[in-house]
Amino acid sequence: MKYEKYEIRDSVWGYISFNDMEKAIIDSPILQRLRRIKQLALTEMVYPGATNTRFEHSLGVMHLASRMYDNIVKKDKDIHILKKAGYLEEGDRTRQLIRLAALLHDIGHAPFSHSSESLMPTDSKTGEEYSHEDYTEAIIIGLLRKTIEENDLNNRKYNITADEIAGLITGNKKLLKDKIIWKKLLSGQLDADRGDYLLRDSYYTGVKYGVYDAERLIVSSVLGINPEAKGNDDYNSLAVGVEKGGWHVAESLIIARYMAFSQIVFHKTRVAYDYHLEEVMRSFLKEKFGKITFPLPTEKGIEEFLSLNDSTIWNYINENRKKDENCRAIIERDHIRSIDETPENPSDEDIDKIMGKTEILKSAGLFCHIAKSYKLWYEFGKSDSTEIIVFENYNNSKILSKYSKIVESLKDGTHQLRIYVKQKDREKAIKKTYNKK
Numbered sequence: 001m002k003y004e005k006y007e008i009r010d011s012v013w014g015y016i017s018f019n020d021m022e023k024a025i026i027d028s029p030i031l032q033r034l035r036r037i038k039q040l041a042l043t044e045m046v047y048p049g050a051t052n053t054r055f056e057h058s059l060g061v062m063h064l065a066s067r068m069y070d071n072i073v074k075k076d077k078d079i080h081i082l083k084k085a086g087y088l089e090e091g092d093r094t095r096q097l098i099r100l101a102a103l104l105h106d107i108g109h110a111p112f113s114h115s116s117e118s119l120m121p122t123d124s125k126t127g128e129e130y131s132h133e134d135y136t137e138a139i140i141i142g143l144l145r146k147t148i149e150e151n152d153l154n155n156r157k158y159n160i161t162a163d164e165i166a167g168l169i170t171g172n173k174k175l176l177k178d179k180i181i182w183k184k185l186l187s188g189q190l191d192a193d194r195g196d197y198l199l200r201d202s203y204y205t206g207v208k209y210g211v212y213d214a215e216r217l218i219v220s221s222v223l224g225i226n227p228e229a230k231g232n233d234d235y236n237s238l239a240v241g242v243e244k245g246g247w248h249v250a251e252s253l254i255i256a257r258y259m260a261f262s263q264i265v266f267h268k269t270r271v272a273y274d275y276h277l278e279e280v281m282r283s284f285l286k287e288k289f290g291k292i293t294f295p296l297p298t299e300k301g302i303e304e305f306l307s308l309n310d311s312t313i314w315n316y317i318n319e320n321r322k323k324d325e326n327c328r329a330i331i332e333r334d335h336i337r338s339i340d341e342t343p344e345n346p347s348d349e350d351i352d353k354i355m356g357k358t359e360i361l362k363s364a365g366l367f368c369h370i371a372k373s374y375k376l377w378y379e380f381g382k383s384d385s386t387e388i389i390v391f392e393n394y395n396n397s398k399i400l401s402k403y404s405k406i407v408e409s410l411k412d413g414t415h416q417l418r419i420y421v422k423q424k425d426r427e428k429a430i431k432k433t434y435n436k437k
Contacts, residue, residue, distance in 0.1 A: 003153050010056060012101060012199050016063045021153040022103060026059075026259050028147055030107055031137060034058060040201060041115035043264060045333070050264075054106045054113065054279065057196055065102040065185045065192035068221045069095055072240070076249040078223045083392055093158050100160065101168040103366035104144070105186055107437050108135030110294055110305070111313050115274050116281050121293040121314060129359060133170055135305060138297040140166040141251065141307075150325040176266050181223075184240040189379060190217070190250050190388050198256050209259030212252045220246025222393035227399075241389030241397065249386070251404045258377045258410060262344075263287055266373040270422060272335040275369055277313075279326040284316045307390070336420040344414045354417050357433040364432050369420040376413035 010016045018026065025031055034054035041139050043050040073091060082088045109132045110116045120130045140148070145162040151232045154160055167175040172185050185192055195217060202210035226239040264270065265333050282292045294308075295301035320327040329335050340357060342350040354370070360369040379386055380401065388400040401408045421429040 005226060008059065010063070012056075012060055012196065018059075018062070019153060021148075021151045021158075022062070024147055024151055025100070025103060025144070029142070030144060031055070031058070031104070033306060033309055034106065034109070036311050037109055037111060037113060038310055039113060039197065040111040040205070040264065042207065042277055042330070043267075043270050044358065045273050045335075046267050046269045047207065047264070050201070050205045052200055052204040052341075054370075055202055056106050056108055056160065058097075058103055058106050060196035060200060061105060061186070061192045062099050062102040064195050064218075066099050067218050067293055068185055068192060069098050069182070069193075070222050071218050072223055075313060076140055077394055081223050082154050093160065094179060094182065094413050096158050096284060097160050097164055097168060097179070098185060100148070100165050102138055102164060102192060105133070105136065106133040107139050107144075108137070110135075111208060111281070111308050116294075117278055117286060118278060119281055119293050120293075121296050129336070135297045135302065137166040137170050138302050139306070140169075140301060141378070142299060178238075181238045181240060185410055188238075188240065188388075188421045190242065190253060191220075194253065194257060198253065205264055207260065207263050209248060209263050210256045212256045214247050216246060216249040217253065221248055221396070222391050224389065224397055225395040226399055227230055238391055241391050244390055247390045247400060247403045250390070250400050251407055254378050254388075254400075254404075254407050254410065258414075261375055261377075262414070266375075266414070266416070267333065268338040268418060271371045271373060271418065272338065273330065274394065275420065276326040276329050276335055278326065280317055280330065281313060283320075283324060283326070284313060306378060334380050334423055336367075337423050338371075338418045338420050339426060339428045340433065341414055341418040344416050345412050346415060348415065348427075351417065355417060357419060360418070361429055364428075366425050366429055367422050367433070371418045373414060373416040377410040378407050380411055396435055 006018050006023055008018070032055070037054045038044070038050075039052045039057055040050045073082060073088070076394045106211045117132065123128050137202055148154065148162045148165065150240075163175060166172070168179070168183055169186060171187075172340060173180045173182065184190075195214060198210035198212060199214060202208055203231040211273070222241060222243045223238050224241055228238040231360070262325065285294065286292050287303070289295060295304040297305070317327045317330055321331045323329070340354065344353055346354075357369050358370060378401070389397050390400055390403055391397045401411075419433075
């Protein structure tokens, strides 16, 4: 039986192809919901072009992840490794599994993406907050199971289960066994997720800091022995990394991420809108569900969760603009203003100065909000496999930080604090904190 191939024109990658199984998922209301969830929340209030959504990002990650996979398995030396490990026996099936996991990796996002993650509920068993990955898993093994497992192309050719897709996203080693190595293509420090959103966010904002050499990333991707398996020739302990000649592209992607976050996500005005948006969503959730957190990722809770998107919150903002201060602030662009900030890596003295100024403002009866911009740009783990691996050959490697002094210098990340006040109080607040009359 012949199956159709489809194409969609993407602003970043050009034409993205997909098959009948992928089309069925793309056309489902669950994935179509991502058209109504902005990738960058209210960043468009700073950069008017920043209207890209989780929908096109999901297509882009599927495209890039499969290109990275294709490049890895076509290399002679990698084929040798793959044959030894038995990976080539299910090559097409593995490729399809990676594409589906990449396509679905973001379906658990709440309205306005990461800007609302502080409103996730707490798991009563673990005491930890749920993440959007928990919602993604619940959606795949629940509402999407039938779409996945009863698809004709899947049944005739792949027999991929919903549990396998969810397992690749969450990192279920027990279920996926050797295939778990491909999780690095979806969520590592050099993955297709970052590879797509850096280029996409740069394109839509007009900020060029996130641009890197994507083609070089693709052709440099390689498999080798996991550094933790050195000495035992264990072909079942493989890892995804980059060739020695391509370590500069890995470095450039880390730098691009740092620069993009600094100029986009951590922009002082975007951070101000994040504050108003979070307050609005607290009010919305309290009014709709009786709690200031999203519904739990249960069968009932997931359906309630999926009924929410950016438009839902915008409707609430418009309806309450006259009685809710934060709704009004968003509509009228009367957002809180930053009057002072620490360096990206503040000293104890820097922090004490900022906190001292907040006490002065509070004593004067002025509204004051402390915003924390925190991010690690490169993860230095206890094991080599946590870091980006640079392979000199398939069983000889070093971690990226051993090659790059720039990456090594980013180990502290960003821990910036800013003081925000209401616009009407800005001049008064500045005079108070700078001891001016």
